[in-house]
Amino acid sequence: MIRVLLVDDQHLVRMGLRMLCESAPDVEVVGEAADGRDAPRLVAELQPDVILMDLRMPGVDGITATGRIMAARPASRIVVLTTFGDDDHLYPALAAGAFGFLVKDAPPQDLLAAIRRAAAGEQPFSQDVLGRLVERAVGAHDARRAPAGPGLPELTGRERQVLAMVGAGLSNGEIAARLHLGVTTVKTHVANLMRKTGCPNRIRLAVLAVRSGLSAE
Template sequence: MIRVLVVDDEALVRAGLRMILQPADDIEVVGEAGDGSEAVTAVAKHRPDVVLMDVRMPGMDGLTALKELRRSPRAPSVIMLTTFDLDDYVHTALRNGAAGFLLKDTSPRDLAAAVRTVSEGSAMLTPRITKRLIDTFAGLESGESANARQRLTVLTEREEDVVRGVSRGLSNAEIGRELSMSEGTVKSHVSRALAKLGLSNRVQVALLARDAGMN
């Protein structure tokens, strides 16, 4: 059973998310929180696997709460929720370890699928959405390109091939088809790349690869 915590300052939004997820046999909403501070307390109490958290909230916002949660030894996977797909805060959220983000008008089916995906650990969200985010927010900044390339030198050639696929927003299955390897092998390469680079999820790997100019 995937344990989910819903965090949003609007009670109606929380109720709506709970109603969407409730019919799923493998997902349980174990709690709710109205701001970031409550979210940190609720995570310690309920130990969810996944947190669905609004970016903009009064008091402690979603970005600050994300930083707090990522310091936890048993940090849950965090999906940031936003009203706009060009929210200026999303890039920072991804850099700080969010598993990804969803628009609040995401379909019930895609919401449940995203929860299942991130609960697996390092999986990214819908490739199309993630690629748009990367393209929008991960422009090369002064000095970052060389630093990113240097960090990637720890990878083997095959790991670089897989990371290149991740940077294009491809799923494990799609990468496997391109590189003639099994989906499980791709997942293993991604896990090793995460460990070598000291990153927590595929989205961060993709952002680093884009900073390095890896296409």
Template sequence: MIRVLLADDEAMIRAGVRAILSSADDVEVVAEAGDGHEAVELALLHRPEVCLLDIRMPELDGLGAAEELRRVLPQTAVMMLTTFSEDEYIASALGSGAAGFVLKSGDPRELIAGVRAVAEGGAYLSPSVARRVISHLGPGRLGKQATARARIEGLTVREREVLALVGEGLSNAEIARRLHVVEGTVKAYVSQILARLDFRNRVQAAILAYEAGLVPQA
């Protein structure tokens, strides 16, 4: 069972998200918070596998809560709830330790898929979120793509293959099954890729995979 802490300052949003997550047999919402400080306190109490945080909250926002959670509960994955109007927050959150981003107005299946992916150590970006982030992070699509492809030029064929699967949001276990290797081998590849690209987390790697054209952006 994937234990989730949900934090959003709007009670109706929390109720809707809880209902969606409760429809999955393998997901349980163990606590709810109305701000970032409460989210961190409850996370320390309940030790969930995933913290689902609204980016904008009073007192301590989702970005600050994610930073604090990375410090005090590094084993807990953080996924952000966002809206189309918060591109600048999404860009900032790439360095906060968040492993996923989903839209509040998106397909409920994306929310459940995202929780499952980050709980297993993967990264998850709703396709529409990924496109917005990529658009926000650079001056032009062609320029970004050329820069991204130059960055991955030094990776081996296998490393690029693993990077593409990280971009699809797959966990290490799922990548191992896809490539018919043991999970430890995938973990080593991912660590090596992050080190070579000087990235802090899998979300940054997933963004690069999108930018370089390794992941279909349909």
């Protein structure tokens, strides 16, 4: 059973998320927080597998709460729920330790899939959110330094294919289906890419893929 903590200041949103989670036989909501101030305490008490975190809340916001949770419990898997108005908060949330990002109006099956992916150790990202994160990261990088950064390290042809698909926002399962590989094999390729490139997460890998001009076509 996947234990989930909900953190959102809107009662109706939390109620909807709870109903959705409880419709799944393998997901259980173990607690709720109406603001970011209570979230670290509840994480310590309840030890959820996945935390669904709103970004914009009164008092202590989701970015601050994420940073406090990660400082106390670095293995926490926090999936941020975003809207199109949250773009300025996406990269700070990633820097604070967010494990994944999902748009609030995502289809119910996508949200449940994201919870399962996070619980299994795979960072879930809505493709449009990934695109916006990558665009901001690439833009910030270009603004800071005009010269091109170092090129890709030596990668196998398969690793370059996987990296390009990570840059396009595909999940491990989608990459596996497209390349006719096992999901475990794709996970191994992603882990190798992180090791070879020094990228700590999928967002950094995606930024590298975009800056390197790799295409998933």
